[in-house]
Every structure is written in C-alpha cells, then in structure tokens.
Amino acid sequence: MTAPLSKTIVLWIFVVAVLVLLSAPTIVILGASFTSGNIITFPPEGFSLKWYEKIATSRDLWDAFLRSLYVSAICTVVAIPVGTLAGIALAKYAIRFEKSVQIYLLLPFTIPLIGSGIGLMLIFGEARLLGQLWPVGLACCVINLPFMIWAVTASASSLDPDLELAAASCGAPPLSTFFHVTLPAVMPGVISGSLLMFILALNEFLVSLLLTDARIVTLPVQIYNSIRSIITPDLAAISVVFIACAALAIVLLDRFVGLEIFLKSK
C-alpha cells in the first residue's frame, strides 16, 4: 500500500526541517574550523588548517581535553560494575519493595541537574574534595547511572534463567556461572551502556562547571568560558574534536548493538 502523496509531502517537510535544525550547528562548526580568516565569516575566507595547528600547540585546550578524558574514564570505570550488577539484579530477581527501589534509582533523572550538582558540590565541599578531578567523574557517574542500568536491564531479557540453572546443574559454582553465562548474555547492554556513560561524561557541562575551579576545568567548561570572552575559530577547531568523538561513539554503538535497538518497543 502506498501512502497518499499529500501525507508523504507533509511528513517530509517536517523531517527535513528537523534534519536542518539538528545538523546546522555541526555543519557550520566544521566549516568554520577550516577558515583562513581571523574571525568567523560566511562564506569562509578560504581553506586552511591553521586553527588546527593553533589548538594542537595550545596547552590549555589539550590539558582541558585530557582532564575531560580522565573524568569520563573514572565515570565509566565506576558505572560498569555498579550499573551491571544493579541491572542484572533488577532484571533477574523479584525483589521486595521493587517499585520503591526503581523510583529511588531514577532519582538522578528526576532531580534537576542543577539540584544534583549543587548537592554534590556541598558534599564534596564538606569532605574537602573540591579541586580534585575524580569527584567530578564520580558525579558524572551518579547523574547518568540510570542510562547504564537501563542498557543492562534491556539486554537482560535475552538472559534465559534456565541457562544459569543448566550451568549450575553441570556443576559450575556461582561465580563461574556469573562470568561464563550471565555476564556474556548482558554484554551488549554493558557495552552500549558504558559507551553512553563515557560520551555523556565527556560532554557534561553543568556539573563540571559547579565542581571544578579555574585550575581543573574540563573542555566543555573551557569552551563555555572562552565563548563568553571572544569567539574565534580555534573554538570551532576544538569543537570538531567533540564532533569526532561523537561520530566515533555512534560508529561503535552501531557496530556493537545497532542503532535500531532504540526503536524497539518495550
């Protein structure tokens, strides 16, 4: 059955509008990063890589980028065991107070980011931990943890409880069963969850802004501070680093679990 022409036209007008809206900033930043002028103009004044040379030699930007990578690594390393165990527990067992546990574990999403950020800032302030980087990673892990748990519970549906029983009846002790049967079954969820955690922590702005000081800013905060003073094309070049990371994450996500998984109805 073919759709009527008017339906196709109306739908595609919306789709194209959204596509333009979604892609315009990315495309413009890519274009601006290759300009040879000193300010951003359109059309660009010619092609050059000089802004990439500039960011390659800028210690501030590189340090900020490395700090962002460190924060994301801490976040992911903490989230993998914590989220995997919690996700398997939620998917596998009938727990008392299950509903309350679920609502509690969704708190990172229901508490506004500014509230979570301020609360963590007060905690780390009392504990004299402000000024260090690992608490920022921990904070990013807390606020995005439901993503990790979601990813794991979603793939735990492919875990047949009979498989674990079969392993046990073949004489496998509990830990072996966990590592050889349970964990491989939820692996796609663990991979997509940790990818999400890493990329979201890499981009995390507000919580980083609240928890870092001038000496340890992460890259998004550094860009934000530079935007406020003056807009030069080196910012576009460094933004391309984010675009590249995002593209890489999408390729990996598609390779491991397939983007179409997000269309599945639950």
Next chain:
Amino acid sequence: MRAAKSAYPLTWRIMDALEAFAAFVWPARFGRAIPWLMLAPALLLVGLLVLGLWLIGDASLRTLDTSTFLMSETYTLANYRRAFTESLFAVVAWRSLAGSLMVTAATLILAFPYAYVMVRTSSPVIRKLLLIALFLPFFIGQVVRAYGWLIILGNQGMVNEALSLVGIAPIRLLYNYWAVLFGLVQYMLPFAVLMLAPALTAIPEELEAAAGSLGADWLRTFRHVVLPLARPGLVGAGLVVLTLSLTDFAMPAILGGGSQDFIANAIYDQFFRTSDQGLGSTLALLLVATGSLLVGLVFTLFGAGTLAMGRARQ
C-alpha cells in the same frame, strides 16, 4: 586425585580461589540477600544525591550575614519568604515555566513526524541516516551546539551576512527569549524522538491500513488512531522535555547572554555571584520540589510508562 599441573591452567586456579573466597564471605544460605548485595553499590551512589538534598535543605534554612559572610547558626524561614516575595524570582520562574511549556509543545510537534517517518520508512538506509542525524547532536553536548548557533545567528553571523547580501540591515537574533527557546527546542529534539519511537513501533501498521480501508483519510487516521495510541510515548517525551528545559542552564546562559535567565541560572548566580548559599539552596530545593511534583503527577496519572526499569517493563 589431582590432574597434572599442565592440565590445570592458572585461570582455573584463580577461579577456584575466587569461588572459595566467595563461598567463605557469602555462604549459600545468605542467598536471599544476593540481589540486595548486587544493588548496594548503586543504592549507595544514588544515596549521594539524597545526602546532597539534605545538605541543600539544611543550608536553605540559614541566612547569610552580610557583614561577616558567614551562614547563621540558627534556622529560619527567611530565605523562603524572600524566594516567594521578591519579584525578580517570580519573573524568572514565570519566564522558565512559560518557556519550557512552549518548548515542549514545539518539540513534540516537530519530533512526532520525524519519529513516525523513522519508524515507518521501508528503507533501512533512510532509517539509519535519520538515526545518525539524531545521535550526532545528542552526543556532541550543549555547549558546542550553542556555539554553533552563535556562529549562525550572531550579529556578523551567517544569517545576517546572507541578509546583508540582499540589502537588509542586520537583525539582532541572539540574546533574546526566542533565541533561548530556539536553542532549547534543538537541544530537546533527540530526547523527544528517542522517547516517541518505541511507542510508535508498538502501533501495528495494519491498524492504519484498516482505518484507511474504512474510508478515513490519512489526517483522520493520524488524529483518531495514531495519536491516541502513541499517548504513552507523548506523555513520556513531554515530561522529559518539560523538566529538562525548565531546569536548563547552558542555553539561557549562552544564547540568552545573561538577560534571559532561567531558574538554574538564578540559582547559580546566588552561589557564585552573590555567594548567598542559603537563598541559592532555597531556590534549588523549590526547583527540585516542582520537578518531583510534575514527575509524580504524571506518573500517578499515566504510570511510569517508557521510564520503568527492570522486570516491570517487560
């Protein structure tokens, strides 16, 4: 009898030792507690947020002594009185609430056809392209996206350069309310589409065909079949978009240029400009309460829907 050393590799020995250790610290008769043991780290981590809220609550009951810049020792409700009476906060709250409602409406209207086409298209290539176009900005982060809009909409930006080519004087497109709302809609679109898509997948295509064969044109099918069935997705997406845009910081800060503060910006200013922790905490707590109220209201009315985790969602 033990097998020869070569037949019993090191990894097995390590696993044996781990099993023995696990059996020692956690005998099988504790088995019932295992799910709670697995949940414990997550419960503890999220506990940090609860502790944070507790500290915010404590700070909100203390006022700032402007002569010593210390917080008062005694509890008072003065901050709450200020939050509710000072007109500045009412203006900011109203601006955020009205803005986030408009952003929610606009985002849902734009996201619905996109999600629909993405789910229904028969071409895997188009579906993949639409998904990539969705995930790329989602993974790039707010600051970089806002920076892109600065380049496009700035006084010497793309749009104004294009206008000057046809002889129109530059228009101030940035640093106003509409720029903030525009940026927020763009920021929210991926969230909305990703929440809508599963709900649309769940609607059998045959239902639409049936409506069509009974004589309904596609607009009526949309209005009477697709939209009502997509309600769980619309509720979930609307809720996420509403709360996220109500509490957003970056878009008002970057695209509003300081003149279009939302609630989160007002809270930030209380902490880092005027250093009034008490008032800042009060505002933060009120925002958390408003957000939770909204979420609770929608959950009790419509159920957790697409937001549920674990066994409940299957």
